[in-house]
Amino acid sequence: MDKAKLFFDTTPEQLVGLVFPGGVVLTLTFSDKEFPPEGSAHNKPLYISVECKEKWVPVVLVDTGSAINVCPSRIAYAIGLRPIDFVPIAQVIQAYDNTSREVMDTIVIPRKRLDQVLKEQSMENDSDNSKLGVRAALKRFNFTQSEYGGSAAAVVVLLCLPLAVVIKEEYSIWKSKKEAQLQLQLQPPSIDLKIVTENQNTETILPPSATSNGGEEVLVLPTSQKQADSDSVSCWRTIFQPPNRGDDYTILQALFSIDMLILFFATICGVGGTLTAIDNLGQIGASLGYPKRSISTFVSLVSIWNYLGRVVAGFVSEIFLTKYKFPRPLMLTFILLLSCLGHLLIAFNVPSGLYIASIIIGFCFGAQWPLLFAIISEVFGLKYYSRLYNFGSVASPIGFYILNVRVTGHLYDKEAERQGAIRKAGQGLNCVGVDCFKLSFIIITAVTVLGALVSVLLVIRTRKFYRSDIYKKFREEAEKEMAVAGNGAAGPVSETKVR
Structure with missing residues (x-):
C-alpha cells in the first residue's frame, strides 16, 4: 500500500487497521x-x-x-x-x-x-x-555451618525445657516432704492408736471421731453407706446420673455426657482441618507454584511449631488457669479461631502466605492435644483417664477422613479433571492453580468456625467449675498421705482391727 487517504480524526487504531488489513493487530498504540x-x-x-x-x-x-x-x-x-x-x-x-x-x-x-x-x-x-x-x-539466606550448629543447639534447648519444669516440680515435692518429716521428728511422740473400720469394702473415709476405751485411744473411721451402695449398682443404671464435674465419672457416664460430646465434636472440626492441611502441604505448594526447596521448608516449619504448640498451650493455659481462673475450654476456642487464619491464607493464595500458614497450622495442631487431654482429666476425673484419653484421640481420624478424603480429595480431583488431567492406573491426578484447594479450605474454615462456636457451649457449661479451686481435692489427698506417713514415723500403731 503506497498511498492511503486519511481523515483528520483518524485514530491510531484505525491507522493500524489500514497497515494490517487482515484485522490481526499485534501492536500497542497510544x-x-x-x-x-x-x-x-x-x-x-x-x-x-x-x-x-x-x-x-x-x-x-x-x-x-x-x-x-x-x-x-x-x-x-x-x-x-x-x-x-x-x-x-x-x-x-x-x-x-x-x-x-x-x-x-x-x-x-x-x-x-x-x-x-x-x-x-x-x-x-x-x-x-x-x-x-x-x-x-x-531474598534467600545462606547459612554457614556454625550458624546451623547454633540453630540446632537452640532447638535442643527448647526440647529440654519441659524437663526443667518436671525437675523443678519433683524437687519442690521432695523438699516439702522432707520438711514435714523434720517437723514430725521435733514433735513429741504420739499415743498409740487403735484403728477400727466398720466395712472393708469402703473407699470413702469420713472425718474421724475419737473415743476413750479404758485409757486407750480408739480411732473410729466410719464409712459412707451411700458409696458402698453405689459400688453395687450396675453402671448401666447410672449412665445418665453423672457426678459433679471433677469427680470420677464412669466410662459410660463420660461417653454419654453432653460435655464429652461437645468436646468431641469441636476436636473433630479443629484437628481434622489442621491435619488435612498438614497432609496436603506438599500438593498445596506444588499447585501454587512453590519450588521443592520451599515445600521442604513448609514441612520443617510444621514439625517445629507443632512441638512448640504442645509445650506453649499446656504451659500457658496452666498459668492462666491457676492465676486468673481462665477456663481451658476457652483457650481451645481461641486456638480454633487462630487456625482459621492459616486456612484462609491457603484458600486465597496470599503471596508467600504458605510460610505463615505452615507456622499457624503447625502450632494450632500441636496446641489442641494438651488442651483436649487436660480438659478430659479435669472434668471427668482420673479414674478412667487412660480409656477416655483413647476415646478423645478417635476424633482425629474421623475429622481427617471427612475433611481430607470426602471434601478436599474429592474437590481436588474434580478440579484436576476440569483442567483436562487424565487419571492413569496407579497414579493420582495433578491439579495446578489456586482453585485446586480454594473451595476445600473455605469449607474447612467454615467447619472450624463451627467447632469454635460449639466449644463456647462447653465454656459456658464449665465456667463455674473452672472458677472454683479444681486442685483442692488433690491437695487434700496429698495432705492425708503426708499425715499417714507422719504418723508412721512418729510412733507405732498398737492394733488394727477390720470388721
Whole structure:
C-alpha cells in the first residue's frame, strides 16, 4: 500500500487497521491524549496490565523484537494454565550478568485485551526504602555451618525445657516432704492408736471421731453407706446420673455426657482441618507454584511449631488457669479461631502466605492435644483417664477422613479433571492453580468456625467449675498421705482391727 487517504480524526487504531488489513493487530498504540499533564517530556514509566485466562497480570514485558517475554511458573499456574498447554523447548537464556537459566516450556496465548495504563511512580525515599526492605525480606539466606550448629543447639534447648519444669516440680515435692518429716521428728511422740473400720469394702473415709476405751485411744473411721451402695449398682443404671464435674465419672457416664460430646465434636472440626492441611502441604505448594526447596521448608516449619504448640498451650493455659481462673475450654476456642487464619491464607493464595500458614497450622495442631487431654482429666476425673484419653484421640481420624478424603480429595480431583488431567492406573491426578484447594479450605474454615462456636457451649457449661479451686481435692489427698506417713514415723500403731 503506497498511498492511503486519511481523515483528520483518524485514530491510531484505525491507522493500524489500514497497515494490517487482515484485522490481526499485534501492536500497542497510544496518542498524545494519553500523556500525563507534563506532556511528552515526562520520564514516567509505562506499565501494561494484561487479562489472561480471566486473571489479571499487573505488570508484563513488551516484546520489542530484541527481547523475550519471561513468565515465572508461579504466575502461569496462578492464571490457570495447565501443564498440557505448554510446549517443551531446549533453550537457554543468558542474562546481562552472564547467568544462565534453562527454559521450562513455551506457550502462545491468544491476545484478548490489552489495557494501556500510565501510572505515576513515586520517587520519595520512603517508598524506595520500603521496596528495598521487601526485596531484602524475600531474598534467600545462606547459612554457614556454625550458624546451623547454633540453630540446632537452640532447638535442643527448647526440647529440654519441659524437663526443667518436671525437675523443678519433683524437687519442690521432695523438699516439702522432707520438711514435714523434720517437723514430725521435733514433735513429741504420739499415743498409740487403735484403728477400727466398720466395712472393708469402703473407699470413702469420713472425718474421724475419737473415743476413750479404758485409757486407750480408739480411732473410729466410719464409712459412707451411700458409696458402698453405689459400688453395687450396675453402671448401666447410672449412665445418665453423672457426678459433679471433677469427680470420677464412669466410662459410660463420660461417653454419654453432653460435655464429652461437645468436646468431641469441636476436636473433630479443629484437628481434622489442621491435619488435612498438614497432609496436603506438599500438593498445596506444588499447585501454587512453590519450588521443592520451599515445600521442604513448609514441612520443617510444621514439625517445629507443632512441638512448640504442645509445650506453649499446656504451659500457658496452666498459668492462666491457676492465676486468673481462665477456663481451658476457652483457650481451645481461641486456638480454633487462630487456625482459621492459616486456612484462609491457603484458600486465597496470599503471596508467600504458605510460610505463615505452615507456622499457624503447625502450632494450632500441636496446641489442641494438651488442651483436649487436660480438659478430659479435669472434668471427668482420673479414674478412667487412660480409656477416655483413647476415646478423645478417635476424633482425629474421623475429622481427617471427612475433611481430607470426602471434601478436599474429592474437590481436588474434580478440579484436576476440569483442567483436562487424565487419571492413569496407579497414579493420582495433578491439579495446578489456586482453585485446586480454594473451595476445600473455605469449607474447612467454615467447619472450624463451627467447632469454635460449639466449644463456647462447653465454656459456658464449665465456667463455674473452672472458677472454683479444681486442685483442692488433690491437695487434700496429698495432705492425708503426708499425715499417714507422719504418723508412721512418729510412733507405732498398737492394733488394727477390720470388721
